[in-house]
Amino acid sequence: xxxxxxxxxxxxxxxxxxxxxxxxxxxxxxxxxxxxxxxxxxxxxxxxxxxxxxxxxxxxxxxxxxxxxxxxxxxxxxxxxxxxxxxxxxxxxxxxxxxxxxxxxxxxxxxxxxxxxxxxxxxxxxxxxxxxxxxxxxxxxxxxxxxxxxxxxxxxxxxxxxxxxxxxxxxxxxxxxxxxxxxxxxxxxxxxxx
Amino acid sequence: xxxxxxxxxxxxxxxxxxxxxxxxxxxxxxxxxxxxxxxxxxxxxxxxxxxxxxxxxxxxxxxxxxxxxxxxxxxxxxxxxxxxxxxxxxxxxxxxxxxxxxxxxxxxxxxxxxxxxxxxxxxxxxxxxxxxxxxxxxxxxxxxxxxxxxxxxxxxxxxxxxxxxxxxxxxxxxxxxxxxxxxxxxxxxxxxxxxxxxxxxxxxxxxxxxxxxxxxxxxxxxxxxxxxxxxxxxxxxxxxxxxxxxxxxxxxxxxxxxxxxxxxxxxxxxxxxxxxxxxxxxxxxxxxxxxxxxxxxxxxxxxxxxxxxxxxxxxxxxxxxxxxxxxxxxxxxxxxxxxxxxxxxxxxxxxxxxxxxxxxxxxxxxxxxxxxxxxxxxxxxxxxxxxxxxxxxxxxxxxxxxxxxxxxxxxxxxxxxxxxxxxxxxxxxxxxxxxxxxxxxxxxxxxxxxxxxxxxxxxxxxxxxxxxxxxxxxxxxxxxxxxxxxxxxxxxxxxxxxxxxxxxxxxxxxxxxxxxxxxxxxxxxxxxxxxxxxxxxxxxxxxxxxxxxxxxxxxxxxxxxxxxxxxxxxxxxxxxxxxxxxxxxxxxxxxxxxxxxxxxxxxxxxxxxxxxxxxxxxxxxxxxxxxxxxxxxxxxxxxxxxxxxxxxxxx
Numbered sequence: 001x002x003x004x005x006x007x008x009x010x011x012x013x014x015x016x017x018x019x020x021x022x023x024x025x026x027x028x029x030x031x032x033x034x035x036x037x038x039x040x041x042x043x044x045x046x047x048x049x050x051x052x053x054x055x056x057x058x059x060x061x062x063x064x065x066x067x068x069x070x071x072x073x074x075x076x077x078x079x080x081x082x083x084x085x086x087x088x089x090x091x092x093x094x095x096x097x098x099x100x101x102x103x104x105x106x107x108x109x110x111x112x113x114x115x116x117x118x119x120x121x122x123x124x125x126x127x128x129x130x131x132x133x134x135x136x137x138x139x140x141x142x143x144x145x146x147x148x149x150x151x152x153x154x155x156x157x158x159x160x161x162x163x164x165x166x167x168x169x170x171x172x173x174x175x176x177x178x179x180x181x182x183x184x185x186x187x188x189x190x191x192x193x194x
Numbered sequence: 195x196x197x198x199x200x201x202x203x204x205x206x207x208x209x210x211x212x213x214x215x216x217x218x219x220x221x222x223x224x225x226x227x228x229x230x231x232x233x234x235x236x237x238x239x240x241x242x243x244x245x246x247x248x249x250x251x252x253x254x255x256x257x258x259x260x261x262x263x264x265x266x267x268x269x270x271x272x273x274x275x276x277x278x279x280x281x282x283x284x285x286x287x288x289x290x291x292x293x294x295x296x297x298x299x300x301x302x303x304x305x306x307x308x309x310x311x312x313x314x315x316x317x318x319x320x321x322x323x324x325x326x327x328x329x330x331x332x333x334x335x336x337x338x339x340x341x342x343x344x345x346x347x348x349x350x351x352x353x354x355x356x357x358x359x360x361x362x363x364x365x366x367x368x369x370x371x372x373x374x375x376x377x378x379x380x381x382x383x384x385x386x387x388x389x390x391x392x393x394x395x396x397x398x399x400x401x402x403x404x405x406x407x408x409x410x411x412x413x414x415x416x417x418x419x420x421x422x423x424x425x426x427x428x429x430x431x432x433x434x435x436x437x438x439x440x441x442x443x444x445x446x447x448x449x450x451x452x453x454x455x456x457x458x459x460x461x462x463x464x465x466x467x468x469x470x471x472x473x474x475x476x477x478x479x480x481x482x483x484x485x486x487x488x489x490x491x492x493x494x495x496x497x498x499x500x501x502x503x504x505x506x507x508x509x510x511x512x513x514x515x516x517x518x519x520x521x522x523x524x525x526x527x528x529x530x531x532x533x534x535x536x537x538x539x540x541x542x543x544x545x546x547x548x549x550x551x552x553x554x555x556x557x558x559x560x561x562x563x564x565x566x567x568x569x570x571x572x573x574x575x576x577x578x579x580x581x582x583x584x585x586x587x588x589x590x591x592x593x594x595x596x597x598x599x600x601x602x603x604x605x606x607x608x609x610x611x612x613x614x615x616x617x618x619x620x621x622x623x624x625x626x627x628x629x630x631x632x633x634x635x636x637x638x639x640x641x642x643x644x645x646x647x648x649x650x651x652x653x654x655x656x657x658x659x660x661x662x663x664x665x666x667x668x669x670x671x672x673x674x675x676x677x678x679x680x681x682x683x684x685x686x687x688x689x690x691x692x693x694x695x696x697x698x699x700x701x702x703x704x705x706x707x708x709x710x711x712x713x714x715x716x717x718x719x720x721x722x723x724x725x726x727x728x729x730x731x732x733x734x735x736x737x738x739x740x741x742x743x744x745x746x747x748x749x750x751x752x753x754x755x756x757x758x759x760x761x762x763x764x765x766x767x768x769x770x771x772x773x774x775x776x777x778x779x780x781x782x783x784x785x786x787x788x789x790x791x792x793x794x795x796x797x798x799x800x801x802x803x804x805x806x807x808x809x810x811x812x813x814x815x816x817x818x819x820x821x822x823x824x825x826x827x828x829x830x831x832x833x834x835x836x837x838x839x840x841x842x843x844x845x
Contacts, residue, residue, distance in 0.1 A: 035757050
């Protein structure tokens with residue numbers, strides 16, 4: 001009898017260990033996936049000072065917009081720093097999404113403004129920078145998908161029975177999905193045909 | 195249909211293809227046998243032989259039938275093999291044969307830059323490594339293809355027409371379509387098919403050759419008749435050759451048609467935006483040349499293309515309108531016409547624009563982007579085994595900076611050995627004492643004293659000079675006798691177990707001496723590469739971790755450098771950056787594995803290494819030393835690059 005009980009206890013312990021390890025693997029998985037977003041977002045942030053520098057010469061009267069872009073960029077940089085330090089911190093990731101969206105908004109206004117300055121639009125640097133920003137944002141969007149997939153996998157594991165019990169025992173916190181809106185397409189403006 | 199179902203479907207299709215291929219060969223063999231038997235019979239009738247029996251069954255001439263069949267089958271077989279072998283380099287060979295120009299990462303042309311960016315994006319979206327990218331500059335139609343035997347040697351080629359006419363989203367749709375061929379495994383099948391098709395068409399080609407080179411006019415009285423008969427036979431064989439062509443096209447159509455619909459579906463899945471692909475297909479319909487190729491060689495690759503390259507009976511692709519309807523059920527074919535008008539107007543506007551605004555004078559070409567970073571990855575990959583003048587100059591400058599008399603010492607065999615050991619010694623006094631004692635014990639007191647005498651000179655070298663100094667020493671060392679070299683290498687191995695802590699220079703020194711001295715001792719040791727990148731995941735993990743670790747002390751910077759290099763090689767799941775402890779033995783093992791990579795994969799690897807090194811726009815001395823050692827171990831020589839601290843563009 002006692003052996004059966006002992007055997008059951010050992011089985012139970014093994015079971016819990018298995019679930020625990022599964023949770024840890026899933027957590028490392030999404031943390032690693034974050035590193036791939038980190039690379040692209042950093043590149044995005046690095047491009048923006050160049051963009052502002054280029055636009056400055058043409059948009060001397062629009063300092064407000066340019067400053068807004070720089071402010072939003074700096075906020076996003078610190079947001080990224082906090083989130084990269086601990087991708088498991090839900091509020092940091094949420095904050096990153098907010099700052100990135102604000103940055104996208106500020107950039108959108110800058111590009112909308114640039115429409116009125118044909119010289120700026122035709123500037124070779126500006127065109128290159130715009131292309132690099134677009135590709136970086138697309139890469140963020142695709143890398144983000146992988147991150148969100150693994151966050152969802154982790155959260156499902158954490159919330160479903162019996163994982164939820166183990167997660168509760170060892171304080172596995174919920175991870176936050178990263179929702180960055182895709183910025184508006186910055187194509188050459190469509191020519192209107194009537 | 196999920197990924198595995200698609201791969202299973204591909205396997206089923208390739209069995210079907212083999213069956214069709216065998217049927218085609220059979221048909222050709224039987225037909226040619228018949229013709230040859232008829233010819234032989236007629237010739238022997240002329241000789242007045244077998245007048246009586248006019249029975250022309252194959253069985254009457256078993257030897258003729260056998261010989262003919264063997265000749266036909268081996269012609270088809272050998273030519274298939276030869277063609278297949280000519281494609282052994284993978285997708286790049288197909289692209290080059292069609293006149294493609296490779297795009298490297300340092301391109302500054304905006305259209306090419308955009309293409310390269312789009313390819314990188316889809317690589318992230320699909321988890322397939324970044325393939326080589328080609329542009330077919332001569333083709334004005336909108337088309338593209340992916341070729342290769344596996345993702346590591348895949349190449350994606352896009353026509354000039356596609357580059358110019360498609361916008362970013364449309365280009366993305368087309369590239370995503372090609373990537374799905376890579377991912378689903380049909381690219382491999384299609385590439386293999388090129389070789390097979392060549393075998394099937396070779397019969398017609400042989401007949402054409404016979405016709406062209408046959409003696410004209412009756413030479414002799416009796417021979418004249420034979421020539422006529424042979425000519426007639428060749429004409430018939432040429433017609434029979436169309437059997438091969440017929441089957442070839444049938445196979446192409448069978449392989450291609452439903453693969454294309456599948457690829458369209460996966461493309462939409464990758465980009466999550468049906469508009470791009472839809473727009474690209476509409477533009478093909480609207481453009482005058484459509485997707486047609488001007489190069490007739492495109493016949494061979496018709497089944498690889500994004501849209502039909504040639505008009506013909508067995509179409510390789512579903513009709514355009516049908517393909518668009520699969521994506522967008524509400525599609526109205528009138529859109530072709532509206533798009534045509536719109537494209538014309540846009541072209542007109544662009545021309546007016548170009549006429550009005552002269553190119554902006556001497557606009558400073560963006561010194562801000564990748565293109566202008568001196569260490570552009572692709573540029574370095576190109577420099578492999580191809581040192582430019584600039585590098586010769588740099589090397590020269592560095593050599594001149596070495597202490598006087600150094601070069602003379604380095605060139606003498608005995609002294610170079612001592613200098614070599616002196617360079618290998620650890621910098622800390624404690625470890626150096628142990629090492630010198632070991633040298634004394636291994637190579638004798640005289641040698642020990644020679645090393646000791648050289649130490650002040652060696653210690654006066656600054657970090658950047660150590661590598662050029664070492665390379666000088668090798669010229670002297672190569673003159674040593676075999677036994678001396680072996681003793682020296684043995685001593686070196688002993689030294690390194692006695693060093694303080696593992697660092698880049700001693701490692702590079704040992705690796706280089708292995709390659710420079712040991713490989714020469716055993717020249718037959720040639721490893722043929724078949725290893726794939728995804729198969730070498732653990733080795734890449736270690737290699738990039740070690741390299742990133744030497745690039746920056748900062749954990750976060752190092753991780754970033756690691757990710758930047760690895761993302762091009764393993765875009766999907768990859769192990770996270772780690773800080774390896776005692777890495778030299780592990781790195782040795784990893785490099786031995788990586789030396790077995792396929793040539794194209796090696797090129798990608800070197801490119802990725804440079805990405806990792808140059809991510810912070812500067813190359814540290816340990817990084818340059820490691821890069822040198824790694825390239826040597828992979829048997830891709832690299833010209834010397836030394837520390838170049840570049841200002842960050844923004845300044």
